[in-house]
């Protein structure tokens with residue numbers, strides 16, 4: 573066995589159908605008396621529902637979370653937290669809302685109680701991102717890791733079908749890259765495989781019936797596991813590509829992950845055999861890991877081609893240039909021709925070829 577370092581993340585997880593009922597107990601355990609509730613404008617109703625549950629422990633609602641945490645929004649939220657004398661941030665929503673809570677915590681060390689409603693996984697990572705002058709800077713800081721996470725699958729019943737599949741594929745991407753990470757470890761490999769298995773098992777049931785309780789529970793459980801992997805080990809080529817495409821070409825986060833993942837996996841397939849075996853086992857697929865991921869996305873109606881997200885073919889050369897500049901560590905050495913070919917496949921939405929073909 574390879575030597576390894578494992579660093580457990582200290583957050584408290586409360587999981588289950590109806591787990592939101594424990595909000596009062598969890599806020600009390602955090603010692604909070606004035607919680608600021610954060611949401612996007614679209615989820616204002618959810619924020620109000622949380623505020624009502626908190627009663628006089630709610631200091632107010634800030635409902636202006638948006639994608640990629642613009643510094644201006646972070647400043648407004650920090651000012652609101654300080655004006656209202658908040659001693660805790662309660663986030664209800666996806667990665668954008670959790671990210672705003674992290675931006676507050678980064679400066680103030682305010683504890684976060686996160687209530688995720690997508691599968692992005694940010695709630696179990698110490699990773700933050702803030703966008704300033706069009707540039708998203710990311711970093712790791714223990715202060716931004718939510719102290720408590722309440723996972724209630726009931727809150728995901730209304731996640732639209734298109735977001736359900738792309739958010740689930742976004743989660744799986746964390747697990748796939750975690751399996752071949754330079755600093756991977758046996759605990760995270762188990763967690764990653766189980767995360768993939770749970771999502772691959774939940775997704776078809778949720779696709780057939782959006783409010784399937786067991787299916788929703790499996791997907792959210794899988795999202796927690798996959799997010800934990802992201803929080804624990806480093807990411808590689810796939811995340812670098814998605815960062816490039818999202819940051820430079822403004823492509824949407826979860827959809828971009830969904831489309832790129834099978835192709836980044838195909839690129840790494842021969843260099844990361846043991847990891848790919850775990851991906852295949854998790855997916856329960858007969859073909860290659862890359863094909864299994866492509867088929868999972870396709871079967872559940874996900875977008876498959878970058879051109880359908882509005883990327884132009886003439887942008888592919890620039891995307892390849894950026895992706896090979898300061899690359900993340902990757903199991904297969906990065907070469908520009910290989911990356912350009914990968915992007916071409918993702919642009920057109922081709923099913924990855926059989927390994928060795």
Ligand SMILES: NC(=O)c1ccc[n+]([C@@H]2O[C@H](COP(=O)([O-])OP(=O)(O)OC[C@H]3O[C@@H](n4cnc5c(N)ncnc54)[C@H](O)[C@@H]3O)[C@@H](O)[C@H]2O)c1
Pocket residue numbers: 612614615638639640641665666667668669671689690691692693694695697698699700701727728729730731732739802825826
């Ligand atoms: N720091 C990290 O570890 C980390 C990890 C993953 C993602 N992220 C970041 O998170 C962002 C993406 O997060 P996301 O994919 O969760 O999307 P999101 O948070 O941007 O949400 C997208 C939209 O869906 C809505 N929504 C969320 N849950 C819903 C539900 N259950 N029903 C109906 N609508 C719902 C939101 O209000 C929003 O309007 C990106 O900026 C990404 O970089 C960060």
